[in-house]
Amino acid sequence: xxxxxxxxxxxxxxxxxxxxxxxxxxxxxxxxxxxxxxxxxxxxxxxxxxxxxxxxxxxxxxxxxxxxxxxxxxxxxxxxxxxxxxxxxxxxxxxxxxxxxxxxxxxxxxxxxxxxxxxxxxxxxxxxxxxxxxxxxxxxxxxxxxxxxxxxxxxxxxxxxxxxxxxxxxxxxxxxxxxxxxxxxxxxxxxxxxxxxxxxxxxxxxxxxxxxxxxxxxxxxxxxxxxxxxxxxxxxxxxxxxxxxxxxxxxxxxxxxxxxxxxxxxxxxxxxxxxxxxxxxxxxxxxxxxxxxxxxxxxxxxxxxxxxxxxxxxxxxxxxxxxxxxxxxxxxxxxxxxxxxxxxxxxxxxxxxxxxxxxxxxxxxxxxxxxxxxxxxxxxxxxxxxxxxxxxxxxxxxxxxxxxxxxxxxxxxxxxxxxxxxxxxxxxxxxxxxxxxxxxxxxxxxxxxxxxxxxxxxxxxxxxxxxxxxxxxxxxxxxxxxxxxxxxxxxxxxxxxxxxxxxxxxxxxxxxxxxxxxxxxx
Ligand code: F6P
Numbered sequence: 001x002x003x004x005x006x007x008x009x010x011x012x013x014x015x016x017x018x019x020x021x022x023x024x025x026x027x028x029x030x031x032x033x034x035x036x037x038x039x040x041x042x043x044x045x046x047x048x049x050x051x052x053x054x055x056x057x058x059x060x061x062x063x064x065x066x067x068x069x070x071x072x073x074x075x076x077x078x079x080x081x082x083x084x085x086x087x088x089x090x091x092x093x094x095x096x097x098x099x100x101x102x103x104x105x106x107x108x109x110x111x112x113x114x115x116x117x118x119x120x121x122x123x124x125x126x127x128x129x130x131x132x133x134x135x136x137x138x139x140x141x142x143x144x145x146x147x148x149x150x151x152x153x154x155x156x157x158x159x160x161x162x163x164x165x166x167x168x169x170x171x172x173x174x175x176x177x178x179x180x181x182x183x184x185x186x187x188x189x190x191x192x193x194x195x196x197x198x199x200x201x202x203x204x205x206x207x208x209x210x211x212x213x214x215x216x217x218x219x220x221x222x223x224x225x226x227x228x229x230x231x232x233x234x235x236x237x238x239x240x241x242x243x244x245x246x247x248x249x250x251x252x253x254x255x256x257x258x259x260x261x262x263x264x265x266x267x268x269x270x271x272x273x274x275x276x277x278x279x280x281x282x283x284x285x286x287x288x289x290x291x292x293x294x295x296x297x298x299x300x301x302x303x304x305x306x307x308x309x310x311x312x313x314x315x316x317x318x319x320x321x322x323x324x325x326x327x328x329x330x331x332x333x334x335x336x337x338x339x340x341x342x343x344x345x346x347x348x349x350x351x352x353x354x355x356x357x358x359x360x361x362x363x364x365x366x367x368x369x370x371x372x373x374x375x376x377x378x379x380x381x382x383x384x385x386x387x388x389x390x391x392x393x394x395x396x397x398x399x400x401x402x403x404x405x406x407x408x409x410x411x412x413x414x415x416x417x418x419x420x421x422x423x424x425x426x427x428x429x430x431x432x433x434x435x436x437x438x439x440x441x442x443x444x445x446x447x448x449x450x451x452x453x454x455x456x457x458x459x460x461x462x463x464x465x466x467x468x469x470x471x472x473x474x475x476x477x478x479x480x481x482x483x484x485x486x487x488x489x490x491x492x493x494x495x496x497x498x499x500x501x502x503x504x505x506x507x508x509x510x511x512x513x514x515x516x517x518x519x520x521x522x
Contacts, residue, residue, distance in 0.1 A: 030071045097138060108131035122320055154177050178504075190222065278422055279491065285429060296397070305383060309345075312408050315351070323348070330386070347401065406469065419443075439452045447487075
């Protein structure tokens with residue numbers, strides 16, 4: 001980072017070496033790894049785009065519309081990006097990745113270096129210099145696209161671990177914009193983060209933001225420690241810690257806790273806070289109340305043989321999700337006769353993910369061997385104890401599965417948040433059902449009325465499953481009611497609003513005045 005304000009004016013005015021980056025006319029820019037759309041085949045075989053039904057999209061859509069916003073992201077396919085297009089009132093701008101970049105940036109540095117490293121090295125991270133070079137290159141492309149779209153004084157919201165260099169790169173070019181960065185996954189402890197050969201560059205990249213948001217207090221604390229240990233840069237700026245938004249109003253909190261960490265070296269205040277992400281809970285409740293979805297839930301139970309207890313796991317097929325731990329616990333319960341195939345069925349949805357990355361291939365084999373072994377040992381004709389589905393489902397089918405399940409099993413070994421836990425709770429309108437939830441998820445901080453487990457403790461996990469499968473209606477209701485209140489009141493709209501409010505409270509960026517090329521403000 002240059003941190004130098006005057007040369008930024010030059011560049012943004014078209015006099016500097018990077019003048020090609022330019023200035024756009026959008027007041028609000030979202031930069032995320034993926035565009036919020038799925039590619040589908042049109043009636044005549046042409047490419048069409050359908051909005052992907054994520055919570056992030058529904059939270060940001062109204063803000064984007066009001067602020068003439070634009071969403072910058074990758075389509076998910078190698079090759080040239082699509083031309084800018086509009087979907088559901090949102091302007092979308094694609095960033096292209098070559099086939100080599102998909103391999104080195106997406107599969108490599110993002111998902112075989114950063115992903116395992118940030119999830120407590122559950123799988124060993126790989127460090128390769130060409131992957132890092134691809135990460136720098138693709139981050140620069142995103143930063144450039146953001147600069148080209150952002151109007152003077154715009155707000156730019158950058159998302160997640162795939163784009164950690166974007167805040168710094170964008171800041172170098174555009175001192176006039178307000179930059180927020182939210183990390184959706186955990187931020188690891190320093191002893192783990194320190195393994196990364198490019199740790200200093202990552203910290204510097206993140207510190208280009210005005211506000212850095214994390215899911216949990218622990219993530220924010222880990223980041224601050226990494227700043228102090230890694231960066232040790234100039235002592236001009238300061239980090240201001242924004243306490244948890246969970247407990248109240250970030251605005252008052254910002255002023256309350258000033259931590260002179262003096263590590264950003266930018267002469268700017270960088271604020272760091274905790275903003276636990278959530279789901280569009282009203283939308284889930286609505287789907288779950290549809291007659292068709294309720295009928296489908298009954299149909300699912302019927303197809304499973306109407307067992308006394310339906311257990312459910314829904315995850316991307318990822319080693320962070322503790323799928324094998326869950327299977328082992330369930331298998332042992334069957335072996336010990338504490339559950340029988342006549343009374344219990346586990347529906348295991350493991351949707352395909354990152355299938356060309358080695359650790360994901362190995363995991364798929366392990367899961368499928370384990371499912372086969374447990375079914376082989378315990379199934380009776382017409383009664384399989386596990387229904388394994390390596391598929392992806394639309395929200396309606398997910399809601400029907402949530403309604404059909406007496407027990408939801410979330411056993412992640414490390415998870416930034418885990419929105420599946422919140423979706424289950426949102427769908428249980430009649431306050432029945434039990435949630436077994438790993439304490440290593442962000443959701444555990446908010447859903448304290450779940451049956452919390454350490455998934456590494458197989459005996460503890462087994463006891464929790466039995467407790468959930470035999471819970472009294474009164475206890476289930478008490479627990480579910482309190483979790484539902486939390487999810488309803490702290491939905492994804494609340495999350496986005498709180499983050500953007502806190503970003504607005506950050507010190508004003510330097511204002512670039514087009515006519516004079518002068519900078520004003522702090
Ligand atoms: O949780 C992090 C995340 O990157 C999400 O943003 C995304 O939905 C998920 O992991 C899957 O990521 P991808 O398919 O882009 O690798």
